[in-house]
Amino acid sequence: MKHLGSFISTCAIPGRGRAGESAGAQARGSLAAHDRARSLQVQGLRSRKSWRACAIPVLVVLYSASVARSSPAAASGGLDEVIAATQSRVIKLYGLGAGQQAGYGSGIIVSASGEVLTVESLLIDARSIRAIDAAGKRYEAAAVYRDPSRQLALLQLRRPGQPVDVPAPVTESEDVPATSGLQLPAYFDVPAHIDLIGGQWVLAAGNAFRIADGDEPVTVARGVFSTRTRLDARRRLKDYPYRGDVLVIDCITNNPGMPGGALVDLDGRLVGMIGREVQANQTNTHLNYALPADVLSAFLSEARAAVAAGRHAPAEDRERGDDRPPDLGLRIARTGYRTVLPFVERVIRGTPAARAGLRSDDLILSINGRQISSAEDFDAVVATLRAGDAVDLVIRRDRDIKSIRIEQKEVSE
């Protein structure tokens, strides 16, 4: 909407010397809500009067709104300023490396007190992590919270020389954070909500190949946001634990040192953090992606709460007890060791599957949206189901593709 406002303003009032102002609004504006923006633009085109009528109030409202919430990274100048602001919020990390695992990486500064978000890696196993910011200032860092399931970590920067395993002195001032005594000039706001459109330009900033040395700013590359998808990937032949949303980008970030770097929009707003090297299972290709800022935001709140409570890792998952997977009443055809398609061999009378209308020779294509291509897949997915939950199947019966919902009746009926 803001975007729209500034665009419209420049059209509706050309030649009145408002370029600077509207460009400023635009610079601070967000790239969001394009569909609505577009429809408004279309309306605007149809009638010049409605253009003007809506443009000015929209501009005023949005301009003030955007000024009010200008984030630390948002720059009103040119692209160079946006990039410089982004680089000043990314920190170069150096730690433990082995074999193919680079001993260097990137992190993003998320508070004035020196909190740094980065990805889980061997690097942060180091007893002492060294960190160098864009001004060449050196810090030591320690991992204060690590989440293997999201492959994220929160680091705390300290002045060099200060022992990292000794808690920092508590200060009484509210302004100066107690933990580090640091007061960093620049850090990212981590938004709890982002709204990206496919094709939108993004900038990725990170310590690629350890090219940036000392006070040299990190590498910045541009690409577009491709799509948001749920990560289903592996890393070095093992399943990658994080299965949440990622932002796929068409900028090549899958390089040593980039993970932990920042992904920002044209206004320098943080939209994500470059993820670790993985291969996507859907395509078997190396993925260029970032963890969305909303995921980072949730992690950050959780991490801060945990650290305050003295914990440094997520609570262990509770044992699932004897949660046995439900018996839907389906039997899948299996023959020997060859991978066979998950055809229904038999449907047992009176079971949820029979009530849902499944028949033998139906081919199961997916369960709850997850694609099934073998009897093993079927077992694996059914093992994750809970008794009592409805199960959505997509099946192919001859040439028809049908959606079928299996309602499991409560056991204690």
Added chain:
Amino acid sequence: MRESVNDRLHEVSLQMRPHARAVLSRLVPHSLFPSLPHSPSRRRAVVVCAVIMAWSAPGASARPPHIASCTSCILMPFLGQAIESATPSEDEGSTPPTASVDERTILRAGQAVFHAVAEQTRRFLVRIDTVGGAQPPEQITQADESEDGDEDAPPRPRSQSPFRDAPGSSFTIADGPTTGIIYSADGYVVTSSFNFVRDPQLINVTLPDGRRLAADLVARDQVRKLALLKVDARGLDVPVWATRDQITVGQWAVALGLGFGGERPAVSVGIISAVGRMSGNAIQSDARISPVNYGGPLVDVEGRILGVCVPMAQRPGELAGVEMYDSGVGFAVPGWRVDEIIADLKQGVSFYRGWLGINVNVRRQDGVFIENIADPSPLRSAGGLPGDQIVEAAGQPVLHFGHLVQALYMLPAGRTVHLVLQRGDARIELDVPLARGVDLGPLPELEEPFDPSEPAPAPPHGG
């Protein structure tokens, strides 16, 4: 006065050239002129628009109306801003232009167009899910392993002669969804043969409206890496394809694919890097082309389909070219190439790589000499003999092996090739129908063993 505006605009236009050439010029006359009122400064803006138009794309006129109107309303505000920046704020002709165009203004205009194009093209894309099938058998070596001419390496076994089925790459075909483009209202879908390398037992297609239908693989073209699917549907929306003269090097190109599933395609943006690649069968783009969008479209900023994204390389093999995914070197088969073969494909006629069935000593520098000929093979039937030198193929002079590959590698089996052979003093002209790899017999035993002692030039692939 007009001169300085012109200069400024020239500069702006240079910066915006990819937009300017393809979109800006076309939207100016039909959308901006009527909407501008008649104050002096506005009139100047009109002049300025005319300058942009005249400068950036003389003679450009054809546009699909539904798409152009949309792109124009998106670029419209941007253009307004560009004009404003380029126009002195008051009417004094002496005021030099001061405001400069922020790069971000240009980038924003671009991204709005990319997004609009992706949204519009979505209704022509189908998601393809396949069930069953095996991994292709040959995927052992990396493409470039044999290319660096490792002299310590043992000579390649005969079965890997460049004219036999060459090794693919180490790429493993994934299970995920792939992409197709609706080709006709009656349910033909054009896509890439890459998506069916596993020979799946079942193919399911999800139409843009969400309908899921069983699909049949009608035919495939392994030379151009295309495939044709048919679903039982009518009245489908059909996209506009770019014609040959609408594709220019340097223009924006947006690659779209449903390889991650979901409703919205994954978007990648680049430019057209080259046209007329692969013997004129492909256009090249630096957009990220990969299994995510193989079979999906490469689209211009007006929403026209520039081509079908495919993996392609000069060497044969169903997976050849996949190793270049996301590299900045990607290919798409343009619409006119699809049109050429669509009638055959609809008839169920598939295209395969054409082979002569010969083994050539690639180490000889003095020409291309046939070392051995498969039995049976088209060349043997046509009367070629081991020892013959190939001096011309398909009208192209052949001085070394690369020339032969270049002349033949994009020709399908069944195509007849005119060869000129030199046998002693005799010049022999033959018309040889190329054969499918599977129809070639084995290479007969040679009396003299192959001599691997000579250092090898880089053995070319393909052919």
